[in-house]
Amino acid sequence: MFAPHQKPSKTNRSTLNLDSNKTFYINSLVIMQQIFLWLVYKYELSMLPCKKQLIYLLTICYLISASRLNAFCTSPNNSFEKYKAVVMGQLVKKAVKKKKGFYYTEYKLLPKKWIYKKSSVKKSSLLTIRILGGELLQKGTVIKASTSPSYIPLKQDAVFFLEGTTTKQSDIFTITKDGIITNWDSKVL
């Protein structure tokens, strides 16, 4: 999940902008959660006065808030910060490889414009992208993963939202299901 048209914050810090009601709900959630965890972790419940009523009250409040807050709970952090980098460029090479029983497709990304990058990411003239799954032309099989983008354009300008992989190599990136934009408003970027 991402926000492709987000303008990078000048301070590289992002926050959901919520109206007052939503902010209230979010704050309520956070406060209740903190109270609850504080109670549980800092004190033995058995030592608390009126513990049953307290727990019951907190749980009810929490249930109400949680149901209203579901969207927020399920919402991503709409931020470039979840990405290692956001790059406009072209994928120029493609190869299907296998490691530890899983196939992945490796692409080389030629960056044309760095829209955002974390300080830990080094600018490079060619980036390595690895995506779970692939098409094995020789074998006649297709491997698709629920996390992978439905379509990956080759040799076509696109904006790529680069994320880290489970291998956690700093110079290897991946793209998730919605991490490619082929049609964008260049004015915004």
Added chain:
Amino acid sequence: MNKKILLIYTLACLLYCCILPSQAFIKITDLVFDGMSVDPDEFDVTLELIKENKRKNKANEAKGKVKRFPTKLTTITASQANPKDIQLEVDTSEVVAKTAKDIQGAISNVNFLNAISEAISLWEGVMIADVDFAPLKFASGQPNSDDGRNVITFRAVEGIEGAPEGTPIFTIVTYARSKQVEFMGKNIKVKPGTILDADIVYDPTNDPCLALHTTEGDFKIGGGDIAIADGGINPNADLSNCTFISAGDVTDLAVRSIAHILGLESSAIASAGSASVGQIMTRYSLTSDDEIGLANIYPNKATLTNHGSLNGKVTLNKKPVTGAHIVLENTTTGEPTVGGITDTKGKFEINSIPAGSYNVYVEPLDGPIRKAGLGFSFLGFNANLNFTTTILPDPITITANKTTRIKNIEVKELSASAFNINHLTVALTEEDVNASSGAFILPIRIMSGETLTDIDFWGSNINPEFGTLSVSGTGITVSNVRENKSIPISPFFTCAECEDTPTSMCSRDPRCDVTEEIDEEPDELPGITVDITCTAGTPPGPRNIIFTGDVLDPENPSFGLRDQISGGIIVTED
């Protein structure tokens, strides 16, 4: 179980954050030409190549040459070869924390197995489909994409290349693209689309602040017991690293993943297609869309006695429309019973529909679920969006054991006066929604007898003067409709460093640090704000939110135009 752990789990499961699309009635499809999958942006080129090849073949034939060029474009759909005996192995190895920051607690073998079994039972329990799983086996070793074993594993899998960091569960499906494939070191003949291998990897440590759990009993937000059986947060975990703790139910996630193993794609009906809805509303149950979808792949003829079929074609300016979403809405309840999408020739076919009366409408995949959300399907991401929602003037009747044919549904080109209604519980731009495949759009949940106030809708031409907002079926009414010129549709703002001077003060805002001020405000769009009331006694289930044009102004005609959020509101059980 320790009371305090139980309560933490309760919190955690309520904070469940699901990122997977749900199962429902769109099959996993692939378009194949000359033994290769066709890329969406190469589709037109492929069609031209086919024309060219046909010309060459004709010329060769005339010259008496034997050589023939490929001309066949094949749509393959994924399915299990032996749906009455689907083998599934469950790896119940205890999850191993990768780092000290991982909060996942242990899930016992028996509870993990029970949770998976429960999900399997749901799919096996679809009476109109013929699907059975063999008794679950215990897996040995790690999952592998081409060993022919369908494995569900719950363990920290070290470093799967290409798997995104932070994804706690993913499904990998290997299927045959052609009749002859090389698999497990052998050349074998199979039906194209046959699923050869499928694996589901639960790796909660991939998201250190997420805790998966198993649950006993019914789960309902707003009522009912929530009994966490196992897993969740490790009581010794240091939660200080987590700004947000989320949790997921193993059964709920398995229901969706097993759908993929069975060959089902994501649904384009929000009430079925949103994973969060699956969690809140339909947990441990399937929607009619899911059941009909399964029956379309594996029909159980013995039980499909009161069901019929529908087929037809969708065209725009007499040309076929690919990826148009066809929805059958029950005329009595207003429930979106089933949906499907058109193929590259604009054709659709939906079988196993309960006999009855339905309104039929065609909509572009521009919401609530966007075409990018159909990650497994060629038809989804090649979908045409350049048309307006079209509803057939009269309901159709599905008759048992018969096929109802709609010869042609001619849709109209998208116009300036067309509507595109959105309801977002998170403020986002239209581009964001497109890019996120609609995953942010969560249906509104309303209980029988409840009134929700100040619900925002926005989108193209969504204004009280242009049309009327309503909900399908009976029992839900929309009132107090007013124009809202400032619905926040973007969460984006920027902060800039600021220092007070004797002559000017910074514009302080809690959204920015104390040393900063707001530099740029988020976007807002006009729309409408309404109240929605659900009459007591209204039966539970999903409904459509509809905006219908009623302006006869010749310069800006909207009369008869409509757009809806399919499955955009759900009447929940008390």
